[in-house]
Amino acid sequence: MKIRKCFSVNSYSQIEKLLESKITKKILIIYIKSNLIKGFGIDWLRVLINLIKKNYKQFKIKFYVDSGTDYGLSILIIRENIDYLKLRSNKIILSKINQMAKKNKVVLNPNFNVVDLSKIKNFRKLKI
Secondary structure (H helix, E strand, O other): OOEEEEOOOHHHHHHHHHHOOOOOOOOOEEOOOOOHHHOOOOOHHHHHHHHHHHOOOOOOOEEEEEEEOOOHHHHHHHOOOOOOOEEEHHHHHHHHHHHHHHHOEEEEOOEEEEHHHHHOOHHHHHHH
């Protein structure tokens, strides 16, 4: 099975630079860390998703969001317009949250290779 790549971003400007680079992929997956959501809140995530989907309609962008070990945050994130959710927990809680995720068409704990764009100096030359 082929493991897909996703790109970890810290700001909206990094997303803009990523989308301005040479993209050959049909689907672009953006990874958002849990500390960003805990710091800025769930409203920030909602506004970010809506802004990106409004300004970049020509790209098919999916979101992979990390909720850490916070179960309440993961339930709030499932209600948003995301596609993938990462949650670290025991089997009982994961099965209950997976039931909610299936209703909202969210994939729980997929296998992705995360590329952190904050560690790459000139990622505009990256071939995606």
